[in-house]
Amino acid sequence: xxxxxxxxxxYDRQGQEALFNESQAQLNMAFGAINTLLLLTASLFVVxxxxxxxxxxxxxxxxxxxxxxxxxxxxxVNKVFEYGGKLSAGITPLTNDFYMYYYVFTGxxxxxxxxxxxxxxYMRQMLLDxxxxxxxxxxxxxxxxxxxxxxxxVVLFPILYIVN
Amino acid sequence: xxxxxxISAYVTWALLVGVTLLSWFLGADHGGLFHSTMVAGxxxxxxxxxxxxxxxxxxxxxxxxxxxxxxxxxxxxxLTLCIVLYLYTLA
Numbered sequence: 001x002x003x004x005x006x007x008x009x010x011y012d013r014q015g016q017e018a019l020f021n022e023s024q025a026q027l028n029m030a031f032g033a034i035n036t037l038l039l040l041t042a043s044l045f046v047v048x049x050x051x052x053x054x055x056x057x058x059x060x061x062x063x064x065x066x067x068x069x070x071x072x073x074x075x076x077v078n079k080v081f082e083y084g085g086k087l088s089a090g091i092t093p094l095t096n097d098f099y100m101y102y103y104v105f106t107g108x109x110x111x112x113x114x115x116x117x118x119x120x121x122y123m124r125q126m127l128l129d130x131x132x133x134x135x136x137x138x139x140x141x142x143x144x145x146x147x148x149x150x151x152x153x154v155v156l157f158p159i160l161y162i163v164n
Numbered sequence: 165x166x167x168x169x170x171i172s173a174y175v176t177w178a179l180l181v182g183v184t185l186l187s188w189f190l191g192a193d194h195g196g197l198f199h200s201t202m203v204a205g206x207x208x209x210x211x212x213x214x215x216x217x218x219x220x221x222x223x224x225x226x227x228x229x230x231x232x233x234x235x236x237x238x239x240x241x242x243l244t245l246c247i248v249l250y251l252y253t254l255a
Contacts, residue, residue: 002244003243007251010248013251029192040184043219043223044223047173047223051167147223151219154180154215155213155216155244157184158209158212159248162190162191162208163191163252164201
């Protein structure tokens with residue numbers, strides 16, 4: 001599905017490269033780069049957290065998942081500022097094809113990020129609540145889901161913000 | 165004590181950050197280094213899929229996964245990169 005998304009973007013770009021390039025130039029590359037660093041750092045915390053669980057250090061793992069959650073929150077706040085700036089400048093999904101892709105791709109991504117943050121919050125609670133049995137497979141699924149969110153952004157960032 | 169797995173996570177993170185900064189630089193450079201925005205773009209796209217492979221291999225722990233799953237993931241990375249590069253360079 002993601003292959004189709006990325007391919008469709010470049011397929012539709014043909015014949016309107018100038019429009020895509022001009023639209024892309026209006027994006028702030030720093031927003032995208034900072035968000036990439038936030039997600040990569042969140043993923044690092046998640047990996048370290050899973051490692052702590054494997055060495056029976058639940059509290060340390062919970063702290064790391066909380067730090068990952070904050071990185072995710074930083075990404076979401078950044079995105080609110082970015083969307084706010086664009087919308088207040090009158091740039092909407094209907095502005096042109098580039099911005100349709102921009103809003104749809106980043107919107108789908110941020111929705112998955114928010115779901116990932118719910119996972120992270122639940123994983124943290126599971127570790128802190130002594131009445132709950134920590135289920136490592138559940139934690140590993142949550143961690144993998146988070147990394148998938150990271151992985152998609154790793155491709156979206158250059159496609160939308162950098163490559164012209 | 166820092167485990168072997170922690171060290172590999174730190175090294176992977178540092179590599180991913182380094183490649184991100186390199187991509188950012190190449191994008192801001194507008195193809196100057198390669199004397200072509202298209203070549204720079206192709207390099208940046210390739211780097212993006214190298215990053216996805218690193219995330220899969222070391223963060224998602226695919227290096228411990230069955231060969232079939234690992235091969236499927238790398239095949240997806242390669243196939244998607246080829247399609248994206250083909251359509252990008254057609255322009």
